[in-house]
Amino acid sequence: MSAPPRGTAAGIDPAAPGAEDAVIPPTVALHAPTGRSWRAFLEPLAVLLIGAAWMLYVENSDLDSIEERSLKPDYVWQKTWEHIELTVVSTVVVLAIAIPLGILLSRVWARPATPFVLAVANIGQSAPAIGVVVLLAVIFGIGFWTTVVALVAYGVLPALRNTMVGLQQVDPTLIDAGRGIGMSPAMVLARVELPLATPVILAGIRTTLVLMVGTASIASFISGGGLGDLITTGVSTQRNPVLLTGCVLIALLALLIDWLGGMATRLLAPKGL
Numbered sequence: 001m002s003a004p005p006r007g008t009a010a011g012i013d014p015a016a017p018g019a020e021d022a023v024i025p026p027t028v029a030l031h032a033p034t035g036r037s038w039r040a041f042l043e044p045l046a047v048l049l050i051g052a053a054w055m056l057y058v059e060n061s062d063l064d065s066i067e068e069r070s071l072k073p074d075y076v077w078q079k080t081w082e083h084i085e086l087t088v089v090s091t092v093v094v095l096a097i098a099i100p101l102g103i104l105l106s107r108v109w110a111r112p113a114t115p116f117v118l119a120v121a122n123i124g125q126s127a128p129a130i131g132v133v134v135l136l137a138v139i140f141g142i143g144f145w146t147t148v149v150a151l152v153a154y155g156v157l158p159a160l161r162n163t164m165v166g167l168q169q170v171d172p173t174l175i176d177a178g179r180g181i182g183m184s185p186a187m188v189l190a191r192v193e194l195p196l197a198t199p200v201i202l203a204g205i206r207t208t209l210v211l212m213v214g215t216a217s218i219a220s221f222i223s224g225g226g227l228g229d230l231i232t233t234g235v236s237t238q239r240n241p242v243l244l245t246g247c248v249l250i251a252l253l254a255l256l257i258d259w260l261g262g263m264a265t266r267l268l269a270p271k272g273l
Helices: 026-039 042-059 064-069 073-105 108-126 129-140 146-167 172-182 186-220 226-235 240-268
Strands: none
Touching: 042 064, 042 073, 042 240, 064 226, 064 240, 073 108, 073 146, 073 186, 073 226, 073 240, 108 146, 129 146, 129 186, 146 186, 172 186, 186 226, 186 240
């Protein structure tokens, strides 16, 4: 039996009516993923262009001496980098606490402690962020690390909750199947539960990142740095360009972080889920 012509589906007669619909153009199959991949970078490119356009507009505006000092590119970049540092450090600490704790609370023997732990985690979310950071500043003093503690208290709940939900929604029959073929509880957790729960856990991490970006602006109240300094300076001196620059940059940074979280979710999620 001769092989079907190249570019046609196996078992389809090229002379049959409608056979042309079964032709598979090799070029389309090869280039379609490339098209989708470059579209994924449109959002960060748009964010960077908007940020650059805004800074260019501000620099060419009629600014007074206070606005010029507050909007120097070096100063704005320093505050942006401080904001990124606050976001990254607080997120790492949140994940170091929330993910292991969520795994622990998903075990049957630890579930009675779940209401108490969630009640403690809810305190940070229910209390006003400014009130939390000011209270911690009174206890620990002002600065970077006090802000990190406040951000951790505020952002631990989404990551903790998503870790617990992701593990609890794993089909029990899959866990039983793993135990049935001789896996230990640790192996079932590592090879069955965590891979299946990864999309939900990553969604919680993405939410935490965006939450940290927005909430990190409170650092300016206790000399913690970040783009919140531009906002407080703009409010206290009644300089709208300074205020709007801080707001625009925080919003753009949140969009960029959200895009990075989405990319990480697509890349790290187990294939086939």
